[in-house]
């Protein structure tokens with residue numbers, strides 16, 4: 038027990054009631070992560086189609102279309118990350134700062150990494166025509182972006198994972214040892230699979246109502262494009278039925294609330310089954326009716342995302358809850374001592390100026 | 393104390409924050425706050441004169457600004473946070489609790505700003521093609537964008553101002569008294585023309601790339617030159633206002649006469665730099681206006697660099713006002729609150745430290761010759777404790793042997809004589825009198841001596857101190 042650190046919290050009141058902060062955290066985090074999914078998934082797809090475009094020109098045109106979405110999504114993704122960052126700073130001050138400090142070099146390298154990736158996506162997008170003759174280099178750019186975008190989530194996941202386990206804080210030595218904690222990799226796989234799935238839906242949305250001339254200029258039929266979107270969405274989602282439970286099982290066990298967490302995730306598995314079935318049906322529909330269930334699929338996906346967000350939060354609360362009580366009482370005890378010490382120095386009780 | 397200590401032992405922690413912050417201020421002032429109104433004005437001017445070359449030029453400058461602000465600009469903004477929360481989590485954690493809603497509002501304004509810049513840039517060609525009515529709307533969009541960029545800055549300045557001088561916040565702890573501190577308006581007033589002329593010099597630089605050597609280049613340089621010149625005197629006037637408000641804000645901290653001396657020094661230097669800056673702006677802009685074909689690109693770097701230099705020097709005023717504090721009168725730069733001192737100076741900081749910072753292999757070498765293994769072990773225990781005192785109370789500002797390094801200072805002060813605790817402890821006990829930047833030593837007598845033992849060890853051990861980001865921490869057992 039004595040190896041579990043119990044630090045003190047910052048002795049100022051929270052700026053708003055806890056439910057308000059939690060709402061800010063969850064709502065904006067989910068929006069953030071959705072756009073991160075679009076951005077990362079879109080990058081993977083662009084790379085893939087550009088590679089195929091080496092043999093068959095029209096894939097290159099398709100890649101160009103998808104590349105156009107990355108830069109807009111990336112601006113939104115980053116901007117939407119700031120709200121949750123504020124909230125997590127207040128709600129989980131001790132946990133978050135500790136995890137940051139223990140992985141500091143990598144944590145701060147998020148900034149240059151994201152800058153480089155973003156600049157490269159701009160170059161890749163805006164110099165598409167000019168780089169027509171340097172295709173390998175051009176593809177190298179988006180490949181580099183894909184690599185960077187695959188690495189950044191690892192940094193985030195390592196941090197949000199490490200913050201849950203005060204008992205590990207004394208044993209971790211640097212980023213890689215925090216990365217090696219049991220739950221990080223399954224969660225990472227879970228996230229990475231979600232990227233093409235979400236971006237696949239984005240593709241369906243993008244081409245379902247595009248005007249005919251635009252579609253024709255790419256060189257595929259609308260039906261083909263929509264079907265491709267669904268394929269990107271369906272197969273990774275199918276894999277989630279293995280990875281998802283794995284991520285759940287590897288979560289370190291916590292004392293209470295296990296059943297609530299299980300319930301939420303079980304429910305989300307049911308909804309996912311339903312959604313996957315719809316996707317599967319859509320994929321096999323003929324040109325006239327393909328896309329008919331798109332709205333339902335999106336709603337189901339939204340439900341799943343919300344359930345994931347909720348489950349994740351309930352688990353986090355359960356994991357840090359007891360420890361947070363210890364932190365609270367330690368902080369209170371400390372502040373009482375501070376008060377007494379100041380009183381002893383200046384009998385009227387005002388905070389004494391040091392020396 | 394309560395959080396593992398992130399530490400950069402070569403360049404120092406402040407370097408990390410400063411680098412990110414300087415880049416951010418540059419991009420933010422030069423390419424957003426000052427540039428967006430300038431671009432909108434250029435677009436408007438093009439429409440008024442019916443000259444499409446203005447329009448094309450404005451678009452290109454906007455496009456460059458767009459690329460840089462949405463990458464480097466946005467990310468360094470987040471980077472300031474991340475770096476401060478690594479280096480001084482206590483201060484940012486406290487500030488966020490006071491300013492949550494200000495930051496939240498700032499964030500909403502920032503989202504608006506990003507949407508507007510996306511809309512403004514991406515709709516430029518389409519809306520321009522749709523006829524004058526849409527063009528007018530587009531120009532209004534540009535000015536709206538300029539306004540929101542300025543509002544973002546206005547909110548952030550409130551927070552910066554608060555850190556320098558919390559005003560009445562200490563007494564009533566409310567959000568609005570925190571915001572409305574005495575330096576707020578002067579600082580905002582100063583940054584506004586500064587941003588405008590910075591943007592002017594950047595735009596002139598870009599004009600040299602984006603125009604041919606013809607009459608239009610001359611016209612463009614002249615007009616943007618006038619914009620830059622127009623704001624230059626306001627930099628001086630508002631700069632003067634800002635800095636004459638400083639002594640008022642400093643008066644609580646003026647106990648130390650050395651601080652006053654250093655401030656006077658700073659003031660002298662500032663006057664000279666400001667004069668130099670204004671003269672270079674005047675000079676280069678004159679050339680740009682009257683002899684534009686003689687103007688080499690490199691020449692525009694000069695006013696740009698001098699504005700930068702001046703801004704940088706000016707920003708240091710914060711240190712003078714805050715002096716040993718990171719949040720004026722409330723929290724010292726070592727992350728400890730003024731209120732904590734009574735307790736810590738009595739019981740010691742180690743009694744309340746959650747973590748210890750393990751000595752690495754390299755840090756354990758260089759012990760005096762001829763000690764028995766038992767004596768060595770005992771000495772290492774003391775060195776470990778001394779190191780923890782150092783990390784908890786000095787490491788936010790000092791390194792061991794790097795920038796602002798302990799051994800550098802001690803070498804200068806005591807030379808090659810043995811840096812014994814007897815020698816150093818006396819200085820440290822009174823260091824806040826000797827160096828007004830430094831907070832008083834927060835620990836007790838015994839810790840003063842332990843710190844001295846550690847400093848003596850540094851004379852014989854040149855290893856760098858690994859931060860918690862690589863070496864991790866040891867959890868201290870709570871006292872029974």
Ligand code: HEM
Nearest residue numbers: 066073115118119121122151186189190193194197228470
């Ligand atoms: C630089 C701007 C960004 C900010 C301010 C930001 C903010 C955040 C915050 C606060 C969280 C934690 C939320 C929580 O645990 O409740 C988070 C999680 C995450 N972010 Fe971001 N983020 C940014 C950029 C990115 C980028 C560029 C990527 C990917 C390439 C990314 C991927 C992730 C992932 C994978 C998670 C963890 C998801 C999970 O826990 O399942 N973020 N981000």
